[in-house]
Amino acid sequence: MVEQRLGIVDTWPSSIIWFLFLERPTHRAIRLLSAFFYGNYISPSLATRLYELCNIHFTSRVGGKMRNYYIEWQRRRCTPHLSQYYDIHLRKYLWINGSSLNQREVVQPEVTVMDFGIDTCFPKQASEIRNKLMLLR
Numbered sequence: 001m002v003e004q005r006l007g008i009v010d011t012w013p014s015s016i017i018w019f020l021f022l023e024r025p026t027h028r029a030i031r032l033l034s035a036f037f038y039g040n041y042i043s044p045s046l047a048t049r050l051y052e053l054c055n056i057h058f059t060s061r062v063g064g065k066m067r068n069y070y071i072e073w074q075r076r077r078c079t080p081h082l083s084q085y086y087d088i089h090l091r092k093y094l095w096i097n098g099s100s101l102n103q104r105e106v107v108q109p110e111v112t113v114m115d116f117g118i119d120t121c122f123p124k125q126a127s128e129i130r131n132k133l134m135l136l137r
Helices: 002-006 014-022 027-039 044-054 060-075 126-136
Strands: 083-087 092-096
Touching: 002 044, 014 027, 014 044, 014 126, 027 044, 027 060, 027 083, 027 092, 044 060, 044 126
Parallel strands: none
Antiparallel strands: 083 092
């Protein structure tokens, strides 16, 4: 499913893993996850379904907010710098720009991701996260 398109979760920034599995859905978490999935071409339905399966605090309201970000970013065709996201294939932070603008604009100054994966950042929660992943696969 998502891992087929983005690679195994252990290659994702730890902040994405934290918000997806462990953090209560806050405005910041929902926007960050929405940007990550949108920028990496994951459909809103797949992104919301994954969030729902991974996070016990997910509600339909959270899913609605995620879909609203997708809609907003699609409609604002000529607006630059709508949000930042980590591009899993380029391994850089890029801007989500309006659909009529450059979609591969690197955030300047470049943002460096320090931590990737599950075990290095979440030793106490690693087994819980891995159990959820096994159920999803």
